[in-house]
Amino acid sequence: MGAKLLGIGSYLPEKILTNKDLEKMVDTSDEWITTRTGIKERRVSSPSQASSDLGYQASLKAIENAGIVKESIEMIITATITPDMFFPSTACIIQEKLGLDNIPCFDLSSACAGFIYGLEIARSFIDSGKYSTILVIATDCMSKVTDYTDRSTCILLGDGSAAAVVGKSKDDIGILDSYLGASGKYARLLYMPAGGSRQPASIETVTQRLHYMKMEGSAVYKVAVTSMVDAVNVVLKKAGLSKDDISLFIPHQANLRIIQAIGKTLDVPMEKIFVNIEKYGNMSAASVGVAFDEAIRNEKIKNGDTICMVSFGSGFTWASNIIKL
């Protein structure tokens, strides 16, 4: 027995923040952002919207797409690094919004790799035979931890969410294999210094803008390329497949140049690599989920195709999987 995606959905907040808007906020230009990142615009949640609100909307779409009654969901896993609050978990908050009760719910903090981590955890629970239907949500409001005075990070990030209903597969379709990795030695290249138990919120931490994401961009860039190339090669080997068996690669959308470098290193043409970064920027855990959902809706992939998802983020964490539709 294996696991497959019974349904998928995504949700993006309405407000669009363009490169031109950012030109008025920091010392940058549409030309710099476009050539260095490939991003033209990103979505930003409203002041009243939190990650659970986005995740709830994506969940409704995934449940509808799966054609199940929501009561058949037995567990909710939410991948987020921008939870509504430290506790309770965003998964519990979404459970309540969905009108469900008395099922296990927990959050997963694997940054941009969170959706693939979540799918693999769901697959393992289903493989164990203990659960048969699990809702995996990836939702991040990166705008809420973005310093809009820091031009090196604020141009990159956006908000969004994706959700998938994962269920049993009795045939050869579904999640064929996954690979998860992490290396904590890189923790301080991409992190949010304050607001946790290390540096609790105080007047000083707020004044020093320590509740915003900090990143050593070029150092992250290099490890992102090598880690995602490695993650693709490892998962292909685990699954006994070659890159030519893959109809579409769906990489994390952090920087178009990173995506192109991965394609070049793997010798995969850009036509076989899904890109939507120009519209959304980097939505952390939600990026690959939203990309997967769009690839299906835009008929870039169809039943019978095999896709490879790969992602990389704070931790560092990285993850890849192979899904046969």
Ligand code: UT7
């Ligand atoms: O999701 C998790 C993974 N995240 C990533 O993978 C992100 C990885 N990193 C990146 O995508 C890139 O490193 C960035 C897009 C963040 C930066 O691009 P870069 O080509 O590595 O630029 P840089 O940091 O080396 O900076 C080059 C120059 C600097 O000026 P000087 O020192 O050469 O005078 C920066 O100050 O570009 C300047 N710069 C900007 N200029 C205009 C940095 N940000 C901006 C900006 N507008 N927004």
